[in-house]
Amino acid sequence: MKLNISKAQLYDYLIIAARVWLSYMLINYGYGKLTDNQFGVTEQELNMPLKDLSLFRVSWYLADHEPFKSFIGISQIIAGGLLLFRRTCIIGAFMSIPIWINILVWDMSFMGLASVFTIRLSFYLLLTGLILYHYRHRVFPVLRLSLQQDKPRFNYPVWIYLLLPIVGFGIECLPLLVSKVFR
Secondary structure, three states, rough: OOOOOOOHHHHHHHHHHHHHHHHHHHHHHHHHHHHHEEOOHHHHOOOOOOHHHOHHHHHHHHHOOHHHHHHHHHHHHHHHHHOOOOOOHHHHHHHHHHHHHHHHHHHHHHHHHOOHHHHHHHHHHHHHHHHHHHHHHHHHHHHHHHHHOOOOOOOOOOOHHHHHHHHHHHHHHHHHHHHOOOO
């Protein structure tokens, strides 16, 4: 039995496999964070002097705090779910890029530059790039449109732009004023 599979079909199948695999990894790790199966240290490690713990174990202790852990877990599950479906896979791929980069930099910082995880995360980024390249007919027009020179809705005199730092400072103080009102 001979299979007549074109290179285009094989490439398309590879992209589907990459989407499913990356989705699985994101959902699996996200679920692990939400169910306390990732991050944290043992009771014995918690009672050790900080200088006796590896940098990796210290990082896992820090990452085990809320809402950080849940935010990362939920973000991974959402990105993984979006990658599964053709209609949403581009959004999932773009959403997963900062997740992969964050984990990559975290692993490089706390486990070393040449760890297996660093290589694996770099490969996940490459696969994500391949997914975006595969759907380039949908991605590039949006990127082109967003990078086009856009005419402003209104023209302001130069002195209005000089007031922007003052207005920005006012915006920064607004939450402080609101918190005083609701005390």
